[in-house]
Amino acid sequence: MLYRCTAFSERDDWSYGRNEYQYNVTGISYFELQFASCCWLSTLQIGMDGSWSLIMKGNLTVRKDTGRINSSPEVTMPPIVNVPSSCVSQIRLDVHDPDGDIVRCRWADSVRSECGGVCNALPNCILNPDTCVLTYFDANSTNSTGQFVVAIQVEDYASLTDIIPLSSVPLQFVVNVVSLINASIPCVYLPPIFVPPTPLNGTCIPVLAGQTWNGTLLAQIQPSLSSTSVSDVFVTGATQLAVTKNATHISVGIAWIATASSSMQVICFKATENHGVSSAIQCITLLVMKNSSGIDIKVLSDNVLKINWTYTKPAQLGFNVSVNEVMTNTIDVRVVKTTLMDSCSQSAQFNGLDGGTPYQVIINGMNEQYGTSESIVSSTFFLSQKVPVVPPHGIDKMILSDYVILLKWSKPTLTNARGFVIGYSLIYSCVKSGSFELKLYEVTEEYFYYFRTVNDSAVTCSVAVCAKTIAGCGPLSEPVIVQAGFQINATTSDLQSQVHTYVIVIYLLSSITALCIFVTIAVSVLQCCVSKHVRRSANTTSASRRHSGIEMVECNAYATRKEISLYT
Numbered sequence: 349m350l351y352r353c354t355a356f357s358e359r360d361d362w363s364y365g366r367n368e369y370q371y372n373v374t375g376i377s378y379f380e381l382q383f384a385s386c387c388w389l390s391t392l393q394i395g396m397d398g399s400w401s402l403i404m405k406g407n408l409t410v411r412k413d414t415g416r417i418n419s420s421p422e423v424t425m426p427p428i429v430n431v432p433s434s435c436v437s438q439i440r441l442d443v444h445d446p447d448g449d450i451v452r453c454r455w456a457d458s459v460r461s462e463c464g465g466v467c468n469a470l471p472n473c474i475l476n477p478d479t480c481v482l483t484y485f486d487a488n489s490t491n492s493t494g495q496f497v498v499a500i501q502v503e504d505y506a507s508l509t510d511i512i513p514l515s516s517v518p519l520q521f522v523v524n525v526v527s528l529i530n531a532s533i534p535c536v537y538l539p540p541i542f543v544p545p546t547p548l549n550g551t552c553i554p555v556l557a558g559q560t561w562n563g564t565l566l567a568q569i570q571p572s573l574s575s576t577s578v579s580d581v582f583v584t585g586a587t588q589l590a591v592t593k594n595a596t597h598i599s600v601g602i603a604w605i606a607t608a609s610s611s612m613q614v615i616c617f618k619a620t621e622n623h624g625v626s627s628a629i630q631c632i633t634l635l636v637m638k639n640s641s642g643i644d645i646k647v648l649s650d651n652v653l654k655i656n657w658t659y660t661k662p663a664q665l666g667f668n669v670s671v672n673e674v675m676t677n678t679i680d681v682r683v684v685k686t687t688l689m690d691s692c693s694q695s696a697q698f699n700g701l702d703g704g705t706p707y708q709v710i711i712n713g714m715n716e717q718y719g720t721s722e723s724i725v726s727s728t729f730f731l732s733q734k735v736p737v738v739p740p741h742g743i744d745k746m747i748l749s750d751y752v753i754l755l756k757w758s759k760p761t762l763t764n765a766r767g768f769v770i771g772y773s774l775i776y777s778c779v780k781s782g783s784f785e786l787k788l789y790e791v792t793e794e795y796f797y798y799f800r801t802v803n804d805s806a807v808t809c810s811v812a813v814c815a816k817t818i819a820g821c822g823p824l825s826e827p828v829i830v831q832a833g834f835q836i837n838a839t840t841s842d843l844q845s846q847v848h849t850y851v852i853v854i855y856l857l858s859s860i861t862a863l864c865i866f867v868t869i870a871v872s873v874l875q876c877c878v879s880k881h882v883r884r885s886a887n888t889t890s891a892s893r894r895h896s897g898i899e900m901v902e903c904n905a906y907a908t909r910k911e912i913s914l915y916t
Contacts, residue, residue, distance in 0.1 A: 355588050359579045359620065362427050377409045388466060393494045398465025402518040413506060415648065419446040420515040421504045424584040424616045428522045430626045431484055433493050439482040441519065442631040446611045448695065449504040449514065453480040456499035462518065466497035470523055475500065484523070493525045526624045538570035539627040540578045540619035549630035554637050554658055555606040561634055565600045567619035567627070576621045585615035610636045643709055643726040650703035650732045656695045657711055667713050669696045674706040674728050674762055703732035704766035733767025736760050736815045736822030740772065743813065743828055753798045753830050760815050767817030775824070778809040800831040807831055
């Protein structure tokens with residue numbers, strides 16, 4: 349099995365790395381992966397040269413509580429952990445779950461073929477299944493010094509009452525029981541310590557997706573131990589960079605790239621001195637933020653919202669979370685005070701919201717020493733976007749020349765739009781000598797250039813506008829006369845019905861070239877388009893309009909034009 353080496357130890361003669369493999373599966377809800385072969389180390393006290401077996405179990409069904417496929421728990425450990433003989437030692441397994449599930453640990457089971465020849469291979473060791481902490485104590489020195497294997501399964505559960513895990517991940521490493529440095533002072537040993545600029549154990553550090561995080565680990569020997577030196581620093585979860593040493597210190601640079609697909613990354617490290625005594629394993633968590641606010645908003649339905657947010661610990665008293673309506677006098681629609689858990693992220697769920705209302709999330713952390721933190725505010729969002737309830741307003745007609753009229757308008761407010769406005773549909777109607785013509789234009793900006801036929805006084809044309817969200821087009825504005833001959837009979841309601849009819853025609857018949865429907869797509873630069881038409885002579889203009897009786901041209905440097913003409 350190939351892997352990328354990310355850490356190594358000259359003293360203990362091991363290397364450490366990781367790799368990822370992708371498998372495409374279909375029609376499978378549950379799976380089991382096994383990696384089994386031979387042989388374990390010949391230096392083991394129990395299970396020497398024995399076979400190994402690691403089994404992982406997963407679930408590919410979409411969860412009802414998260415709306416996603418389950419993510420298995422993750423754990424990082426060095427391949428070898430040193431503990432002194434005849435002393436009480438605790439080994440904390442740094443486990444975490446990307447979904448925030450309950451994580452428990454248990455001994456690997458030989459009946460399930462989870463541990464090969466090293467099942468229960470560390471006597472006098474107790475595992476706390478809820479905290480995932482190993483306690484080793486050989487009061488009678490029945491164990492000799494040397495190497496022993498620990499084989500554990502790490503499992504996640506959706507709730508505290510569940511008894512069937514969502515997934516199961518193997519963890520196997522070596523515990524090296526070493527003799528006391530000073531036998532005359534039992535169980536007094538001074539491991540190396542980490543000093544600044546090393547991040548504090550348990551720190552949560554937000555990292556924006558796409559950025560590279562860099563850090564420095566600095567370890568030193570205890571001041572009273574002049575005869576020892578720091579031999580190496582073990583790092584998991586990050587790329588190890590430059591290493592510098594002197595008689596008392598060792599400095600290691602580390603880096604990690606936050607990809608858009610990542611949610612968090614746990615980085616663990618420990619330092620070992622030249623007699624084999626190691627520091628406690630310390631870990632930090634890098635939290636990947638999809639946006640600068642660090643708030644992740646998940647819409648569960650049209651009126652149910654789940655908010656996840658990341659923070660830098662500690663926030664001792666929890667958080668105030670509110671969902672506020674935008675652009676209204678109503679604030680603090682919901683306020684939730686959460687209880688701080690041993691995690692770098694929190695979540696809260698809000699029910700009874702309106703799918704067409706714009707909201708913002710505001711979160712404040714509360715600290716006993718410093719009080720309430722500054723607010724982090726999300727971008728404006730909708731649970732689901734609706735059709736606007738009002739048309740664009742403030743429509744203004746500006747006559748630029750005998751041939752060119754500029755129409756400008758203002759978009760509906762967020763509250764009235766009930767979604768993010770993505771463009772506008774313009775429908776104009778022209779009447780000449782009993783002939784009726786409709787055209788529909790799509791624009792993305794709040795303006796439109798209309799080119800009229802001033803020489804034809806018998807033509808009457810008007811334009812109406814509606815705003816569009818991803819849910820559809822809203823009501824049409826009052827028609828604006830852009831060329832006056834005799835009065836047009838179409839009313840606002842007539843045009844409203846017509847624009848909806850022809851929007852449907854666009855999508856259903858856009859690929860059909862018959863039925864007198866043609867679609868032209870063009871992008872034209874505004875300045876060139878305007879100047880070109882202004883310079884046209886009256887005779888040239890009449891010739892160019894011979895076919896349709898009138899020509900409508902959108903000169904929008906930023907939008908693609910869709911023109912549909914229908915003749916009656």
